[in-house]
Amino acid sequence: MIRDLPSTSTSAVSKELLRLRNEVGAMAMGRVLTLLVTVDEDQADAAIRAANDATRQHPARILVLVLANSRGRGRLDAQIRVGGDAGASEIVVLRLYGDLTRQEASVVTPLLLPDSPIVAWWPGEPPADVAGSPLGQMAHRRITDATVCPRPATQLKRRDRHYAPGDSDLAWTRITRWRALLAASLESAPFEPVTGAAVTAEPDHPGAALLAGWLAAMLRCPVTRVRSAAGSGLVSVRLERVSGPIDLVRTEDGTDTATLSRVGSLPRLVALHTPSLAQTLADELRRLDPDEVYAVALREGLPLVSRGSTRSRAAQAGDVPAGPEDVDTSDRASVSSRALGRRSPSERAADEAVQARVEEALETARAGEVRTFPDKGAVARTVVDELDRRVHDAVATRGQAHLVLTGGSMGTAVMEDLAGRARSGDLERAVWQQVHLWWGDERFVPEGHEDRNDAQADDAGLGDLPVRREHVHRVPAGSDPEQATEAAARYAAELARHAPEGSGVPELDVVMLGVGPDAHVASLFPGRPQLGVEDRTTAAVGDSPKPPPTRVTLTLPALAQASAVWLLVAGADKAEAVALARGTRDDPQVPASCVRGRHETVWWLDEAAAASLDQV
Numbered sequence: 050m051i052r053d054l055p056s057t058s059t060s061a062v063s064k065e066l067l068r069l070r071n072e073v074g075a076m077a078m079g080r081v082l083t084l085l086v087t088v089d090e091d092q093a094d095a096a097i098r099a100a101n102d103a104t105r106q107h108p109a110r111i112l113v114l115v116l117a118n119s120r121g122r123g124r125l126d127a128q129i130r131v132g133g134d135a136g137a138s139e140i141v142v143l144r145l146y147g148d149l150t151r152q153e154a155s156v157v158t159p160l161l162l163p164d165s166p167i168v169a170w171w172p173g174e175p176p177a178d179v180a181g182s183p184l185g186q187m188a189h190r191r192i193t194d195a196t197v198c199p200r201p202a203t204q205l206k207r208r209d210r211h212y213a214p215g216d217s218d219l220a221w222t223r224i225t226r227w228r229a230l231l232a233a234s235l236e237s238a239p240f241e242p243v244t245g246a247a248v249t250a251e252p253d254h255p256g257a258a259l260l261a262g263w264l265a266a267m268l269r270c271p272v273t274r275v276r277s278a279a280g281s282g283l284v285s286v287r288l289e290r291v292s293g294p295i296d297l298v299r300t301e302d303g304t305d306t307a308t309l310s311r312v313g314s315l316p317r318l319v320a321l322h323t324p325s326l327a328q329t330l331a332d333e334l335r336r337l338d339p340d341e342v343y344a345v346a347l348r349e350g351l352p353l354v355s356r357g358s359t360r361s362r363a364a365q366a367g368d369v370p371a372g373p374e375d376v377d378t379s380d381r382a383s384v385s386s387r388a389l390g391r392r393s394p395s396e397r398a399a400d401e402a403v404q405a406r407v408e409e410a411l412e413t414a415r416a417g418e419v420r421t422f423p424d425k426g427a428v429a430r431t432v433v434d435e436l437d438r439r440v441h442d443a444v445a446t447r448g449q450a451h452l453v454l455t456g457g458s459m460g461t462a463v464m465e466d467l468a469g470r471a472r473s474g475d476l477e478r479a480v481w482q483q484v485h486l487w488w489g490d491e492r493f494v495p496e497g498h499e500d501r502n503d504a505q506a507d508d509a510g511l512g513d514l515p516v517r518r519e520h521v522h523r524v525p526a527g528s529d530p531e532q533a534t535e536a537a538a539r540y541a542a543e544l545a546r547h548a549p550e551g552s553g554v555p556e557l558d559v560v561m562l563g564v565g566p567d568a569h570v571a572s573l574f575p576g577r578p579q580l581g582v583e584d585r586t587t588a589a590v591g592d593s594p595k596p597p598p599t600r601v602t603l604t605l606p607a608l609a610q611a612s613a614v615w616l617l618v619a620g621a622d623k624a625e626a627v628a629l630a631r632g633t634r635d636d637p638q639v640p641a642s643c644v645r646g647r648h649e650t651v652w653w654l655d656e657a658a659a660a661s662l663d664q665v
């Protein structure tokens with residue numbers, strides 16, 4: 050049934066909806082979500098069809114706001130579709146004219162279903178700040194589609210800059226099958242790390258960019274984007290491993306299949322099931338919780354992806370597959386997704402099962418791995434072993450390394466072990482002379498005062514390290530609490546002086562953090578305002594619950610830029626804090642739950658500090 054309401058009002062539309070509900074029956078009560086669609090006139094029909102098809106599995110009220118001519122008198126033309134081709138949904142098309150085109154939120158508010166989740170979808174170019182837009186602020190989930198926008202790379206940068214939990218993009222949804230196939234390919238022997246990856250696709254392909262970002266975040270290895278010809282879409286992915294590459298290469302015969310080849314097994318043909326717009330949207334509507342893996346791929350992985358060469362040059366160099374492997378195509382008909390028609394629920398469930406395993410692995414990796422040792426000394430020795438390796442890697446690749454030290458007894462234990470190795474000649478001088486040392490926090494007391502973290506490091510043997518004096522970056526000292534803010538600013542300026550263009554801190558290779566019994570890290574204490582600082586790399590602390598009261602600390606944005614965050618914890622008095630921090634995430638009452646490295650987070654624990662972990 051279709052009911053047209055020209056030059057109407059939202060209250061008239063609301064009344065008509067109610068009348069139709071009674072006329073058409075109780076099915077209207079089965080709505081589980083409100084889908085808000087904002088679209089220009091020329092995309093309206095396609096968007097309505099896709100939204101209607103996508104909600105066949107999720108009965109919804111679909112409010113389609115068509116921004117017609119923004120000039121002239123304000124007017125609202127409405128059309129209500131229920132039953133028949135509207136399937137299990139009810140569709141309300143609202144054509145806005147004049148100044149109404151700038152009042153989307155006030156037009157739709159009276160038509161929202163009470164107590165039902167709201168999903169906003171922009172089939173065309175969305176506002177720059179999606180979550181901050183009037184409709185974005187109303188929605189629990191916000192769906193954009195960089196694929197259909199001009200300059201997709203710019204769109205992804207905006208998605209990152211204005212990201213809020215609940216955002217996702219259909220370019221990401223479309224590569225679900227590629228992600229499932231790649232994840233599955235790593236699920237069987239030989240089990241070995243991926244040492245590098247290359248994603249080949251046409252220039253500015255947002256799905257390829259997000260796929261590359263996901264690989265960079267998940268595999269924590271170098272990932273390169275290789276450019277194929279314009280219009281070639283997403284072409285292939287290569288995962289490099291010691292035993293040989295895994296290649297997923299789309300076939301070029303239009304059957305929506307790919308060849309998956311890996312050392313030790315015959316190349317096989319797999320269906321790609323490239324989803325239609327409606328299927329892609331339906332996939333997105335199945336989940337109302339924030340898609341954190343998308344956020345990781347977009348915000349942490351994508352910035353790590355490097356720009357490679359063209360496909361032909363990379364293929365000549367053997368860095369990417371030249372084309373699909375020769376495979377036995379006799380059973381192609383049974384594999385092509387066109388032959389399969391829509392994916393069977395079991396196949397979709399299988400994909401999702403693999404995705405869930407991969408995402409669980411990713412989440413564990415992001416929460417941080419735990420390494421437990423008999424005692425504090427063993428923790429310190431192993432930390433220094435690994436630290437020396439990281440320093441060598443960083444100096445070998447970038448010519449320098451930046452380490453952030455911690456105070457406390459763990460900080461002292463690490464420094465004592467380092468100094469011992471320096472005195473016995475076990476620290477390679479030429480390498481460690483390129484190392485810069487910083488502190489994660491400092492007590493704001495006079496220079497040389499025994500309470501200072503750097504004074505305790507000096508006492509532990511810092512001067513024996515083959516580190517240049519000018520590379521030891523001490524937080525400015527003082528005694529007047531009023532000067533702590535100025536000291537924090539000077540430390541921030543010193544960090545910025547050694548930072549790459551546009552960043553506030555140097556490329557921090559390893560940040561070491563002690564954890565207090567209250568789960569504080571650096572001088573970020575539970576519930577304190579410094580945890581909320583987003584626009585500075587350092588902050589002054591005036592009333593530390595742990596003496597001395599005045600301090601300077603790195604902030605979470607600074608710590609979050611670290612490649613690796615190592616939490617060094619020993620002692621039974623920390624066991625509860627460790628369990629708490631590992632059992633939650635980004636809780637300002639648990640500062641240790643708010644820090645993680647871009648590539649790695651490791652909890653280095655003695656057995657006493659790990660004692661409560663198995664009870665989480």
Ligand SMILES: O=C(O)[C@H](O)[C@@H](O)[C@H](O)[C@H](O)COP(=O)(O)O
Pocket residue numbers: 455456457458459460490491492502562563564565566569570571572595617618619620
């Ligand atoms: O500035 C500080 O007060 C210390 O740096 C402190 O934050 C320390 O790192 C933790 O309390 C863990 O101490 P332990 O290393 O002794 O466990």
